[in-house]
Amino acid sequence: MTQTTRLGVNDLKTQITLEKVFGIRIGLHYSWFLIALLIVLSLSRDFRASHPQWGSSLILTLAISTAVLFFVSLLLHELSHSLVARTRGLPVREITLFALGGVSQIEGEADSAKTEFWMALVGPLTSVLIGSLALERLRSLVGGTLSPLTTVLAWLGYINLGLAAFNMVPGYPLDGGRILRAIIWWKTGVLDRATRTAAKVGQAVGAAFTTTGVVEYFGGGLGGMWIAFIGWFFLQVAGVSYIEVGLRRRCKASASAM
Ligand SMILES: [Zn+2]
Structure with a gap:
């Protein structure tokens, strides 16, 4: 990572x-x-x-x-x-x-x-x-x-x-997510778009982990709690990077409006 x-x-x-x-x-x-x-x-x-x-x-x-x-x-x-x-x-x-x-x-x-x-x-x-x-x-x-x-x-x-x-696994913040981000960046030339996509996939991966973990935990598998925790962490990090792209864009927009 x-x-x-x-x-x-x-x-x-x-x-x-x-x-x-x-x-x-x-x-x-x-x-x-x-x-x-x-x-x-x-x-x-x-x-x-x-x-x-x-x-x-x-x-x-x-x-x-x-x-x-x-x-x-x-x-x-x-x-x-x-x-x-x-x-x-x-x-x-x-x-x-x-x-x-x-x-x-x-x-x-x-x-x-x-x-x-x-x-x-x-x-x-x-x-x-x-x-x-x-x-x-x-x-x-x-x-x-x-x-x-x-x-x-x-x-x-x-x-x-x-x-x-x-x-x-191609979801940010995992290495696969950054590789996906690099490929989209290379293909489109737009870094923000690449970051948003990798962050979205990261959030989907995080949600999938959290759901699987919770289901497993209630099915009696204690390890499920750990999987859910990892999923929750991905959701946080991917969410923050998604928001930060938005903030940067807004900052740029307000700077150019002045
Ligand atoms: Zn790594």
Whole structure:
């Protein structure tokens, strides 16, 4: 996910700064701790169910290592967005990990559809690369019984491919939404129109997620609450970017009327 300062919410401030990588500040939002805990708990449960012979400390160590590797993968995904942005002359404020993933906070707006396209596409491409490398390594190891290493590799491989596929959904603020925006921008030459369309699709995706989540929750699936929350977040961000295009247009209109 990428976030430019003119588009969308900007209140996602880093609360705990970790490190600077390539001069880019990496930080955690408080909500990240919630998702980190949930991931470790759910991985421990899955590992225990699939490998009842493993001891508790091995399961906990594996769950924590897998979660750390997952967040490293997520950071590499965000870092790829940020590095492309920077090579195209857009300063990167910071990368923040939060409850729903990662955000690259990029100052300003891409100056061309091509920049926007590559800046968005590089994230899912990075996730595909990490996922494929993990699965390739897994294939070279599989032969006997499933070991702790092959279990971690399988999980990392599939989660990264899943991350890439999910981010390619063509609704803003997902990468797919920005790719759609870049393509419409390139075809029509009108950025505002492209943003509106990507935001509208984003709102539709958000509404679909929220509805599915609520239906699943009332059907007894606790995970539904999470899906509904993600949907609600998309609705907010897509809604804000839609409104901001309107505000910019109104500002321009009033300026020219003076
Ligand atoms: Zn992304």
